[in-house]
Ligand code: SF4
């Protein structure tokens with residue numbers, strides 16, 4: 254694929270539009286879902302089923318004044334929300350939605366996505382530090398330690414998948430799983446009998462990476478006001494929000510590609526982008542379901558889970574897979 | 582070591598049970614009352630501000646004995662009366678009737694002393710709870726007028 258300027262612009266615009274629409278309507282889905290779980294109707298006044306709520310929320314955020322607190326580091330403060338949003342958008346560019354739909358297929362797709370994802374932690378750190386607010390600093394330190402410790406098991410499980418497939422190309426990884434659900438990576442294979450556990454580890458890590466409940470220590474409202482975005486109003490806050498939801502979509506897409514066969518149909522019929530979308534939205538629904546089921550963990554519980562359970566098990570799985578790959 | 586794995590196992594199991602509960606709740610009907618569009622019926626013992634009770638003809642049952650005015654610890658009730666002449670069995674009699682019943686609801690503590698002290702069953706608590714205003718004068722109720730409004 255030749256990468257002309259026009260191609261790039263079209264790809265980026267589509268990625269931004271996709272991310273924005275997803276962010277807006279995932280907020281709606283989240284609020285409706287949370288409400289149903291708590292036996293409330295949720296937003297239902299604006300438009301049918303409250304479907305006009307997200308655009309109106311957006312207008313409200315955009316008409317607000319952007320305030321910069323007195324002692325804040327202006328540059329960091331302004332850069333942080335953009336830095337939260339931009340990598341999430343960039344990651345969309347490498348994700349293959351189906352065999353033909355990918356903005357730009359890269360051979361190191363997995364690596365690119367992880368590289369961009371780790372920039373999210375930097376945005377949070379900048380936001381907390383730049384706000385010059387004790388709550389924000391505390392929250393951002395928490396969020397960074399959490400992101401760092403969950404990136405390790407996530408990467409290790411990704412490496413396991415990459416080893417069994419023998420490729421870092423997201424497209425090739427999903428192609429390798431085509432032809433019915435028994436080919437998917439989530440099911441144990443001869444080379445890697447612990448794959449279901451890898452899937453669960455990966456899923457937990459992608460939950461933690463997006464800083465969502467029960468891992469939302471970076472914005473623990475009950476103790477830290479609003480965490481790292483305490484000082485942000487207007488679209489600054491809006492960008493963080495969009496970044497968070499874009500990251501959720503990325504996490505779900507990555508899980509789908511690595512473990513659930515990408516755009517492959519479970520019964521080998523009509524593979525295509527619809528299967529991909531169905532899978533990611535099912536995963537996102539599970540994200541929402543989990544968020545509204547469990548209370549927030551403590552920082553100790555969170556780090557213990559990562560260092561004492563997820564990392565040892567994923568490392569063991571990696572070694573086992575490496576050994577079995579040699580044998581078979 | 583055994584404790585380590587059983588911790589993981591029972592921990593995951595309890596998480597799944599939790600998710601099962603929220604899954605079931607998701608499909609149950611909602612219980613919210615959509616307030617401005619739907620309202621609840623207040624329970625029998627709900628205490629709103631006081632209201633005069635009408636007799637069969639729609640006149641207040643009150644005989645202007647003044648007990649409620651005296652019983653009110655906050656002094657929110659102001660009564661007024663006029664004498665009228667009515668004919669009973671051919672004889673002309675004088676009778677006091679209520680001409681004014683003002684309630685200053687800003688001071689009322691809803692203690693219920695007025696209702697308790699009325700020996701003629703002329704007072705009751707209303708079921709009104711939609712009271713909101715930016716001016717305190719809006720809470721000076723003319724109960725007599727409210728009674729007339731209810732009659733029409
Ligand atoms: S309820 Fe109590 S405070 Fe209110 S008017 Fe009656 S006696 Fe006065």
Ligand code: SF4
Nearest residue numbers: 643644646647649699
């Ligand atoms: S106590 Fe009853 S009858 Fe007497 S003045 Fe008050 S409301 Fe009227």
